[in-house]
Amino acid sequence: MTTVEETDAQAAKAEFLARLKEFEGLHCESGVLALDPVNGPMIRHWAEAMGDTNPVYTDAEFAKTTHFGEIVAPATMLQVWIMRGLHAGQPGGDSPVQRLYDLVVEAGFGSVVATNCEQEYMRPLRLGETVEYDQLIETVSEEKTTGLGTGHFITTLVNIFVRTGEGAEERELVGTHRFRILRYTPHKRKPKQEFKPRPRRVVNRDSKPFWDGVDEEKLLIQRCTECGTLRLPFGPGCNNCASLEWDTVEAGGLGTIYSHVTMHYPKFPAFDMPYAVALIELDEGVRTLSNIVGIPHDEVRIGMRVALEFVQHDADLKLPAFRPVDQEA
Numbered sequence: 001m002t003t004v005e006e007t008d009a010q011a012a013k014a015e016f017l018a019r020l021k022e023f024e025g026l027h028c029e030s031g032v033l034a035l036d037p038v039n040g041p042m043i044r045h046w047a048e049a050m051g052d053t054n055p056v057y058t059d060a061e062f063a064k065t066t067h068f069g070e071i072v073a074p075a076t077m078l079q080v081w082i083m084r085g086l087h088a089g090q091p092g093g094d095s096p097v098q099r100l101y102d103l104v105v106e107a108g109f110g111s112v113v114a115t116n117c118e119q120e121y122m123r124p125l126r127l128g129e130t131v132e133y134d135q136l137i138e139t140v141s142e143e144k145t146t147g148l149g150t151g152h153f154i155t156t157l158v159n160i161f162v163r164t165g166e167g168a169e170e171r172e173l174v175g176t177h178r179f180r181i182l183r184y185t186p187h188k189r190k191p192k193q194e195f196k197p198r199p200r201r202v203v204n205r206d207s208k209p210f211w212d213g214v215d216e217e218k219l220l221i222q223r224c225t226e227c228g229t230l231r232l233p234f235g236p237g238c239n240n241c242a243s244l245e246w247d248t249v250e251a252g253g254l255g256t257i258y259s260h261v262t263m264h265y266p267k268f269p270a271f272d273m274p275y276a277v278a279l280i281e282l283d284e285g286v287r288t289l290s291n292i293v294g295i296p297h298d299e300v301r302i303g304m305r306v307a308l309e310f311v312q313h314d315a316d317l318k319l320p321a322f323r324p325v326d327q328e329a
């Protein structure tokens with residue numbers, strides 16, 4: 001059975017989709033000239049950043065020996081040449097793509113996520129060529145529901161050209177850049193739990209002796225009984241001699257902050273964000289990851305002396321942590 005309300009809702013959806021479909025094929029921009037010609041420095045920076053060491057992009061002598069006959073830009077740099085600049089913003093408010101976005105936001109699809117990008121390369125670009133591009137709205141999907149929420153996929157297409165003459169049609173298509181976003185309404189989240197337990201300790205056959213030590217407020221370090229090498233975290237064998245035989249020594253509890261980060265994200269409900277995580281070099285010479293307590297996260301410094309303590313987070317969870325001590329201590 002279909003109720004009157006459902007029929008009305010379907011009609012409203014169909015009407016809305018028809019409005020969206022009117023945008024398909026509309027041009028947003030035409031003949032926009034790239035800010036820079038294809039050039040050696042940008043290619044070199046890009047190739048270095050990507051770790052692409054192919055000399056055809058940077059070495060003119062080598063490039064002469066290839067079938068290109070000269071330096072070419074990496075095909076996947078295509079989007080680099082059509083970047084509009086960091087502070088340039090988007091096409092004006094009266095452009096079709098902006099009107100389309102306004103329409104979907106007004107309809108409640110206020111969230112946005114980029115979903116995928118496809119490019120085609122018709123031929124390599126050479127030094128000194130300046131591309132120009134047109135942008136158009138290619139497709140707007142019907143309403144879809146994904147893991148994120150419900151909304152419409154919008155695909156824009158940028159066609160990239162090199163001029164071959166002065167006339168409007170005198171240009172060669174060298175690549176296409178297709179970009180798809182989802183404008184959506186997020187799923188309603190379940191109400192947050194009141195009790196926010198921290199993640200539990202991971203106890204397995206290797207780590208159990210370590211956690212047993214923590215329960216007795218001892219920080220144990222594993223020691224190879226064959227060669228004496230210390231190791232932390234616990235593991236089945238010695239990294240130095242491969243022996244499977246071991247015993248433990250108890251850490252004295254003093255160490256030095258070797259490195260640290262501040263966690264801002266993801267926002268785990270059980271943690272007071274942001275918080276400091278440090279790699280502590282124990283005076284015994286092994287390193288361990290832990291929280292730093294007793295000072296604000298932004299006062300944690302490399303080289304700080306710290307002392308071990310044990311924090312009882314809840315009935316079942318005790319964890320080691322470190323607190324700064326006087327440099328003299």
Ligand code: ZN
Pocket residue numbers: 224225226227228229238239240241242243
């Ligand atoms: Zn060993």
